[in-house]
Amino acid sequence: MQIDVINPATKRVVETLNRSNVEEVNDAVATALQSFETWRQKTSEERGVVLHAIADGIEASATELANLIVSEQGKPLPVAMMEVGGAVAWTRYNADLSQKPEVLEDSEERRVEVHRLPLGVVASITPWNWPLMIAIWHIMPALKAGNSVVVKPSSNTPLSTIKLVDIVCEVEPGLLGFVLGGKVAGEALVTHPDVKKLVFTGSTPTGTHLASLIAKDLKKVTLELGGNDAGIVLANADIDKLASKIYMSAFINMGQTCAALKRLYVHRSKYDALCNALVDMAKAEVVGNGMEEGVTFGPVQNKNQYDLVTSMIRQARDSGSEVIAPELPEGLDGYFIAPTIIKNPPLELSVVCDEQFGPVLPVIPYDDVKEVMKDAIHKEFALGGSVWGEESDELDWVVEQLDSGTVWINNHAEVLPHIPFGGNKLSGLGVEFGVEGFLENTRRKVVSYSKK
Ligand code: NAP
Secondary structure (H helix, E strand, C coil): CEEEEEECCCCEEEEEEECCCHHHHHHHHHHHHHHHHHHCCCCHHHHHHHHHHHHHHHHHCHHHHHHHHHHHHCCCHHHHHHHHHHHHHHHHHHHCCCCCCEEEEECCCEEEEEEEEECCEEEEECCCCCHHHHHHHHHHHHHHCCCEEEEECCCCCCHHHHHHHHHHHHHCCCCEEECCCCHHHHHHHHHCCCEEEEEEECCHHHHHHHHHHHHCCCCEEEEECCCCCEEEECCCCCHHHHHHHHHHHHHHHHHCCCCCCCEEEEEHHHHHHHHHHHHHHHHHCCECCCCCCCCCECCCCCHHHHHHHHHHHHHHHHCCCEEECCCCCCCCCCCCCCCEEEECCCCCCHHHHCCCCCCEEEEEEECCHHHHHHHHCCCCEECEEEEECCCCHHHHHHHHHCCCCEEEECCCCCCCCCCCECCEECCEECCECHHHHHHCCEEEEEEEEECC
């Protein structure tokens, strides 16, 4: 069985690749295990030097990587360049992390240290929205900690990951391998006895299924899953100052970002002003093929996502909600959906209750923030949340109420290499980024010297 990689802006096949069979998965794990045996012997500083060389390689291939991302994922070239820039930044951050033993006690009686050791071969399974960046998020902390990695990219967007594997292996052969395909390759990889950890980013059903497959072996697991992030705009919010940030938080990467703003609750006194500003920004987008100069807004990545998001928009229109979107330019033949604002949607609509993961934002007016928080806090998901407004007791109260892994104030969807990021409830397990995320790629060994 083969994989056709489709350009979502043209629906044309960019490249056809073979899915990996179980034997090829076993070979990839065996190569990674062999590489692990020498890689683990290196000091943390030596591994840091290698990661900086990999970052240099990514920088040297930035244009090629960005072109691959546009052709397989659809985002505009400047956003793809930003993704490559993020990949470099995360790689260099991990390169510089130190891995010295932590001294817990050094008294007359004893000296106790915590050592952090690598796990072995780590399996990484990635989605199609930020294919290079999310692969880097998985791979670089795992490598820095002394592990080797086998990555399984989404079948929709494998090309930039394959190029990344080339770059890494040019610096350190065998350290990073890849396998291709969904269930067969993916499940053979995560259940392989020599794989000691799974780091997965994708949908909640797939993530929980894979976690259940490896639970009996007590393998480590980090899951970054779906979300349905709410933003609350308070009555005292400065709309002129914040509207463009709110727009970007929702429509970044055509809304296909796990931690994007997906439901916006706005105090009625600011509702029309904010909706008008969001609609103006949507109208200013240049929708088209991400390779064309001047294009600011690309297609969604695949047909399933296109069908899902357009059906949610249709349902909203049928419900009598006001659906506002600019006309698409003529002559486009890809999975294009214009940035869409939905005013006054009923709260039970799918576009409000379920994750859209696409370029549509339901905007819901409210009068009483205490009441609206009952809807804003999602029963199942808790990845990110935000509150927009001036400092006040009300703002503090909303921050306290939100139960997500991250709460942003006057911002949303900002992720940084040194700040831990992860979801609560069905949005995830464990954490990525920062020292905390790095440590998820290690096992702890407590070393206790008795001095008496
Ligand atoms: P998905 O269908 O769960 O796929 C994610 C990955 O899992 C792909 O590589 C896929 O491979 C693989 N996969 C699917 N079934 C598998 C199986 N049985 N065994 C092993 N691997 C399997 O999710 P998606 O559609 O790519 O991504 C969209 C979802 O991801 C959204 O819900 C979004 O919220 C979430 N997401 C979360 C974050 C976060 O950080 N929290 C970030 C990005 C996306 P194939 O492509 O070959 O099927």
